[in-house]
Amino acid sequence: xxxxxxxxxxxxxxxxxxxxxxxxxxxxxxxxxxxxxxxxxxxxxxxxxxxxxxxxxxxxxxxxxxxxxxxxxxxxxxxxxxxxxxxxxxxxxxxxxxxxxxxxxxxx
Amino acid sequence: xxxxxxxxxxxxxxxxxxxxxxxxxxxxxxxxxxxxxxxxxxxxxxxxxxxxxxxxxxxxxxxxxxxxxxxxxxxxxxxxxxxxxxxxxxxxxxxxxxxxxxxxxxxx
DNA sequence: CGAACAGTACGATGGCTGTCTAACTTCCCG
DNA sequence: CGGGAAGTTAGACAGCCATCGTACTGTTCG
Numbered sequence: 313x314x315x316x317x318x319x320x321x322x323x324x325x326x327x328x329x330x331x332x333x334x335x336x337x338x339x340x341x342x343x344x345x346x347x348x349x350x351x352x353x354x355x356x357x358x359x360x361x362x363x364x365x366x367x368x369x370x371x372x373x374x375x376x377x378x379x380x381x382x383x384x385x386x387x388x389x390x391x392x393x394x395x396x397x398x399x400x401x402x403x404x405x406x407x408x409x410x411x412x413x414x415x416x417x418x419x420x
Numbered sequence: 421x422x423x424x425x426x427x428x429x430x431x432x433x434x435x436x437x438x439x440x441x442x443x444x445x446x447x448x449x450x451x452x453x454x455x456x457x458x459x460x461x462x463x464x465x466x467x468x469x470x471x472x473x474x475x476x477x478x479x480x481x482x483x484x485x486x487x488x489x490x491x492x493x494x495x496x497x498x499x500x501x502x503x504x505x506x507x508x509x510x511x512x513x514x515x516x517x518x519x520x521x522x523x524x525x526x527x528x
Numbered sequence: 529c530g531a532a533c534a535g536t537a538c539g540a541t542g543g544c545t546g547t548c549t550a551a552c553t554t555c556c557c558g
Numbered sequence: 559c560g561g562g563a564a565g566t567t568a569g570a571c572a573g574c575c576a577t578c579g580t581a582c583t584g585t586t587c588g
Contacts, residue, residue, distance in 0.1 A: 331439045
């Protein structure tokens with residue numbers, strides 16, 4: 313009951329897929345926010361990232377990130393707690409996440 | 421006559437756009453090939469990258485890379501000589517290109 | 529119990545994108 | 559000059575994708 317979601321193994325992480333997941337501004341903001349907050353619930357991420365989208369759209373973005381192997385999701389009561397898979401990403405694509413997080417934030 | 425193509429300034433490079441450009445396997449292969457070969461013509465890149473697509477599709481991919489600011493194109497007679505914009509990419513997104521080039525090559 | 533809350537699932541929709549063929553422009557070279 | 563080589567452009571087409579509203583499931587709490 314702790315966790316039941318589909319997420320790829322470390323060795324299965326695909327670079328094109330990871331890059332595609334990160335290429336959307338909303339998801340990029342999500343990842344940045346997650347890097348600052350640490351584990352947090354969907355609604356919290358959406359609020360803190362300043363994303364003005366519907367709940368279903370947010371859910372969609374989080375699914376893309378999860379299925380690309382960028383995040384991990386744990387069920388906690390009514391909430392889903394999401395974390396960045398830093399270790400796996402660093403192991404498979406060294407320097408990539410740091411480069412993305414260190415890059416200048418886009419102008420709105 | 422040396423050059424007449426549209427390519428963004430260093431400061432204008434957009435991370436989502438760069439990531440989107442790199443998220444296609446054909447373009448990723450193109451960038452890897454370009455990193456090994458140095459400046460080279462479109463046909464040469466296509467051949468060395470092992471890309472089995474039409475000329476127009478290749479032209480399309482090279483345009484995406486150019487307009488994202490990842491490559492520079494110089495006209496040389498009948499050919500277009502393409503190079504990676506390593507300096508600009510490194511300056512604006514430190515570590516990103518290295519991480520992408522250093523990542524494991526995907527299984528076909 | 530019952531209402532409000534946290535998210536997901538499902539369609540629907542409009543826009544973007546990778547691909548191709550065909551036609552065109554330049555340029556090189558014999 | 560004339561043919562072939564190197565790419566680009568235009569147009570068409572199929573598939574994917576970001577977005578939304580609505581309906582649904584499960585949870586928390588008064």
